Amino acid sequence: MKNNLKELTQYWRLYLLTLVLGVGGTLQYGIQVSIMTSPAEHIQSFVNQTWLGRYEVPVGESTNTLLWSFIVSTSSLGGLVGAIHCGSLSVKYGRKTSLQINNVVAILAAVMMVLSRMAKSFEMILLGRFLFGYNSGLGINLHLMYLGESCPKRMRGFLTLTSSIFLSLGKLLGQVIGIKELMGTEDMWPYLLAVSGLPAILQFLSLLWFPEAPRYLYIDKGDEDGCKKALQWLWQEDEVNLKLELEDMRQERQSAEGEKAKTMLDVLRSRCVRWQLLALLIPCSGLQFCGINAIYFYAFDIFRESGVPDDKMHYLSLGIGATEVITVTTCAFMIDRAGRKRLLGFGYLLMGVMMSVLIVMLTIKDLYSWMPYLNIALLFSVICVYGLGPSGASMCLSADLFLQAWRPSAFAVGGIVNWAGLFLIGMLFPYIVAGMGQFCFLIFVGYCIFTSAFMLYFIPETKGKTSMEITEDFNKLNFKNSGTEPEKGTGMFATKL
Structure with a gap:
């Protein structure tokens, strides 16, 4: 108890940094994700009125649908x-400065949203949505990178997972x-639509008081004194207790001495990070292909079949958002005990099993009057498992x-896959549902089972390990049955396998 209290008071600046990054990063994105549902009819009405004022004819139904699709998907x-720009910007300007540049983008997007009605321009909404999307794609990766490079290894899982908490909280707040x-x-x-500009202003001003990420200062810039000052300010440790962290950084810097920051092409082609890349991309893709979007889509149908009035649906959806917040927060306290591997592996497995049962229940839902209520229970159970495992633990992977x-480009690759998956699901999912109905879950069940097997049987655990120790574990997979040495920069402790 005393140690926990000491840790809580000692690292208060690190927790404050976590709060600042979360509010201006994933919470802001969560708000953007969820606010588009409520004003949909008002925005469409604005588009109709603007079109009529310009061309003196009402907008056609197909054109209106196309414009709305662009407004939603341009984000x-x-x-x-x-996500593509994340790697180059974070290397050139550093994590902190890149975040502040990114905040300016969000503020500009918010101004466009506020002025769009006054200017009678729905194009400003389109551009604002694009800029907010750019801000999120860049900001989420920078958030995780900055935080992962600023916290002790024993707290890395908990603190990086707070990004999922803020994301879920942002959805609920929206x-x-x-x-x-x-x-x-x-x-x-x-x-x-412009409310996300407020967290951006808060983060821009707050970051002025925080140092650059310590690992970036030491390993990328070679600034050992600056790194020590940053660690002492954030951790409030004496120089003796910082020696282990600095030694780990020194070994990593030596292993990559003379090496330039890797490009996305290097990440995709190099054998020395092949298994790390698979361990990142398969679970990150799973965030979009695990079926959670189908769950949210079917939620309203299930509620309606249970007798919930249409005008009360929005309030019941708040319960779904609150459930995700609670379960992701619980995951944050479990992750450094249970580990990433178990939470991801068993999380995807349970999601696959529950969605299989849900398919059967949706197929026979008309047999008994109580079945819609069972489907509601299943729906909330899937969301609970999603929050406890995949949603939370996936956020730690790039930093681990x-x-x-390799880290900046790895973040960029992971972000590209995540956003491309989100775009594809947004465009194709309505057609999949129209063609397959509740059997669309079969696609997601298959992906969940595959991801679970991959995580449980192939990927080593990363909790409580330094970057060099994790790299050594993965080198055993990357160079298995090979007579070649690991490349320089992949871990100085790796041996010939």
Whole structure:
């Protein structure tokens, strides 16, 4: 108890950094994800009125649908571009400065949203959504990179997973402020779309008081004194207790001495990070292909069949958001005990099993009057498992799996896969549901089972290990049955296998 209290008071600056990064990063993205549902009819009405004012004819139904699809999906395209720029920006300008540049993008997007109605321009909404997407695609990766490079290894899992907590909290907050009693009205919708600019302003100003990421200072810039000062300020440790952390950084710097920061092409082609890349991409893809979007889609149908009035659906969806917040928060306290491997592996397995049962229940839902209520229980159970495992633990992987030279580009690759998956699901999912109905879950069940088997049987655990120790474990997979030495920069402790 005394140790926990000491840790809580000692690392208060690190926790404050976590709060600043979370509010201006994943919480902001979570708000953007969830606020588009409430003002949808008001935005479409604005598009119709603007079109009529310009061309003196009402907008066609197909054109209106196309414009709305672009407004919704352009955020994913922006996120994809932001993820691509993550690697180069974070290496050139550092984690902190890149985040502040990114905040300016979000503030600019918010200004466009507020002025769109005044300027009678739905194109400003499109551009604002793209910029907010860019801000999220870049900001989430920078958030995880900065935090992962600033915290002790024993706290790395817990602190990086807070990004999932803020993401879930942002979704819930977006749902709350979007209700018609608050900002989900015809008068307030431009301000609702722009509300994400407030966390960006807060983060921009707050980061002025924080140092650059210590590992970036030492390993990338060679600034040992700056790294020590940053660690002492964040951790409030004396120089003796920082020796182990500095020694780990020194070994990693020596192993990559003379090596330039790796490109995305290097990450994709190099054998020395092949298994790390698979361990990152398969679970990250699973965030989009695990079926959670199908669960949210079917939630309203299941609620309606249970007798919930349409005007109360939005309030019940708040319960789904609250469930995700609670379970992801629980995951944060479990991850450094249970480990990433178990939470991901068994999480995907349970999701696959539960969705298989849900398929059967949705097929025979008309046999008994109580079945819709059982489907609601199954729906909430899947969301609980998603929050306890895949949603939370996946956030730790990029910070865990790669050494400093590879990390920025690895984040970029992971971000590209995630945003591209989100865009594909957004475009194709309605057609999949229309063609397959509840049997669309079979696709997601297959992916969940595959991801579970991959994580449990092939990937080593990373909890409580240094970057060099993790790299040594993966070198046993990357160079298995090979007579070649690991490449320089992949871990100086790796031996010939």
